[in-house]
Amino acid sequence: MAIIIAAIPFFLLLIAIELWFDHKRKTHYYRFNDAINSLSIGILSRFTGVLKSLIPLSIYWLIYQKYALFDLPKDSIWVWIFAFVVYDLAYYWAHRLNHRIHVMWGSHVVHHSSEEYNLTTALRQTSSPSLLAWLVYLPIALIGVDPVVFIACASLNLVYQFWVHTRHVDKMPAWFEAIMVTPSHHRVHHALNRDYIDKNYAGVFIIWDKLFNSFQAEKDEVDIVYGVSHQLKSWNPFWANLQVYWNLIKDAYYARSWKDKFKVFFMPPGWRPEDVNADHPRKYATTKTLIKYEVSLPTVMKVYILCQFVLILALTITFLLTMTRLSVFELAIVGAFASINLVLFSGLQELKSWILWVEPVRLMFLSLLFYILLVPLVSWHLESFLIGITLVELLAFYKTVKLTMASEATS
Template sequence: MNYVLYAVPFFFLLIGLELIADRWRGRSSYRTADALNSLSAGVLSTTSGLLTKVVGLLTYTFAWQQLALFELSAQSLWVWLGAFVFYDFCYYWNHRLGHERNVLWAAHSVHHQSEEYNLSTALRQTSTGFIFGWIFYLPMAIAGVPPLVFLSVGALNLLYQFWVHTRHVPKLGWFEWVFITPSNHRVHHAQNPVYMDRNYGGVFILWDRLFGTFQEELDEEPVIFGVTTPLASWNPIWANLQFYVQLWRDAARAASWWDKLRIWFMPTGWRPADVAARYPQAKPDLSRFCKFEVPLGLGQKWYAGVQFAGYVVAGTWLLGTGDTASLGGLLLAWGWMAFGLFAIGAWLENRPWARAVELLRLALNWPVFWAGAALGMLPMNALGWGLLALYSLVSLAALFGLPRREAALAV
């Protein structure tokens, strides 16, 4: 069962309730562009996952078939309970090393780039974590946990983590000693020195208490969310590439071949001495921390939000039908999704060329939808083409109807 697919409506319902709670309590934990950027990263991640999940699934299944030490039954409740705890233990080490090694942080940093903390942040996920993430769960395969159980407890672990991404829930007493909570996970998303690289568990905080990585949220130290090298962009493609590009540039600049290689696997933040001397990187002064923002008119925000809603629908459709789609169809869907989310990001950044990219995006919908219908992925008929035409006309009218002075604003 695809638990994430069925959870999507509840994700957005809870985000709506959090927005109401914001208004009721006089808080402001959402900004339109930031939330859309987080959700765009999530939609891109789920679409990418349709192409990349085979990496983890095949390696896990092969290890389970060839190396399993025990025959564990998927019919046993104790196997499920043990696997749920075992998965979180593996997740702890995957997550911890994701903060402690450069190449793993390059993938995981996407989840931490938002300078807000709300339920949309929970959906901000990487598209490249599949490269190394599968390695950390092989002990479960060797122990004999069946693939069905592994996939199910993994999905449940991910779903649990959604609710802890909120500022509206205070400390929860004894619960804080056993489980990940909003309070101790707020610490995890902080860039304050006292909080950094702490509280890695997915469901259980016990691992952090056991291995010395626990940090309580302090009343005297308000959390400042984000990363010490700010993304400063609303582009989900760049969000996934930013740190890889930084590592690549440092590797290319290094004089030593050994440094060119080891930079990828060194502790996070390590740079070759010669590169650090020639290209110093200043860290922001948190006492004067300023969130990234681009001035946008209300019409521009509404336009971006409505366009993005279409990609949410498309992403949900793909989650439900992707298992039956061909590789060519999935590649087409990923390319269409990636370009569309890139275009929305450019629009939110008020790029001078954003309107031209929007025109191209609207034009490309036609051949892409035709190809999708030809591949059997889309049930396009006369009504479908009529709705696409109506959508295109309304989008064009809104695109050119926005006040020119708003569109002239730029970063």
């Protein structure tokens, strides 16, 4: 966690640099709502990350303590190198399974649901546990890799993957492309194009894809389309995490055969029982038919949303810096309130009619979260300050709504 927290300023700096390049080159690889949504989904994953990892990490620790075959010293550089390489190999297989088993895809699809490809996409991480992928990592515990080393390697692996989510870096030197995962490789992985689907699963070392026959080089003549065939069509981060699971439950319910009810969850994504497909057809997008989801926002609303997002980002950083003093119950409470806040925040992006009465509630949730996290750390009158800030935000919101309505009336 310390590695991830330390990396956050660099993530934000690189996103700012990429935004500058995007503006200078007029490439339009960023869309306001899509980028905010990716970051919101990433924030939601940070609030739920600790809780969803408790069981897998506890089982890893138990196997390491009771059944480890070797006593690998965690102060050895060779053990760290070995652990990093082995973790990346396990990540490759876990990632590949996430793409080939529908119930696992339900968790991983969140990362692929953006219809743009930029550095904010890297932070678009799932909040739901991958139900089977964590089993792939347990042999590492059996080998004797200390849980601290394992978690550090996982964090470093995740940090490395951040920079490959860009379209502003072309091909790297040939020797680097031959060994390491690069932006060129990972653009293929995120593509909806038929030849690119289910390719390039590796996190750090592309050699795994070449070894296990899942490698595909990026072709200069191919115009890549990003996203998934069953489009999310929402800025709601909660729905982004539930959509596939909900569709699986519906397909299992409608299937007449008990065998098909079971298979729905474990077949590859896209598979549906014949009777369900006939009675309840589902529309899938292709590279030729995909229309990017968007909700047009006036500038004044974009400014308000951006200001509110900065507050949510500040809350997230505060949470990450103070979470070690929270109990599991307090973590659950903060996670629940933060999740509700982000869901309500998405209503602003979609201009839902209910934001007029819900936004005051969301702002109070936001102030409450800041109070829970900050009250043990400050000695001044935090309550008065937060109440004052909330009132100012409410005035700004209703002024924004008034200007938005005026903008729509004249357009």
